[in-house]
Amino acid sequence: MPKRRRQEEERPLPLRVVIRSEGEWWIAYLARPDTLEDAHEIGRILLNAVRLDPQIGQDFKVLMTHVLTGTLANLGAKVVHARELAPVKQPEPSD
Secondary structure (H helix, E strand, O other): OOHHHHHHHHOOOOOEEEEEEEOOEEEEEEEOOOOOOOOEEEEEEEHHHHHHOHHHHHHHHHHHHHHHHHHHHHOOOOOOOOOOOOOOOOOOOOO
């Protein structure tokens, strides 16, 4: 295998989980560190459930992080660094 190709395959692929409030949903995306362009949805939960019980929101964030690391591991990727998600501001009720 050419040296350049091997280096590209060994280079860490920086990805993150982004959770956004969109309409009545809290949607988790797999995205590059600096942009949401070309992000892929990996899960969603009703925003009302998160509003009613903040623990559900925390559990959803943990689950989406596991989806990311588990998927990468199943693809044979080496998970170099996994950090906890930064606290997300709880959604405000909309009238």
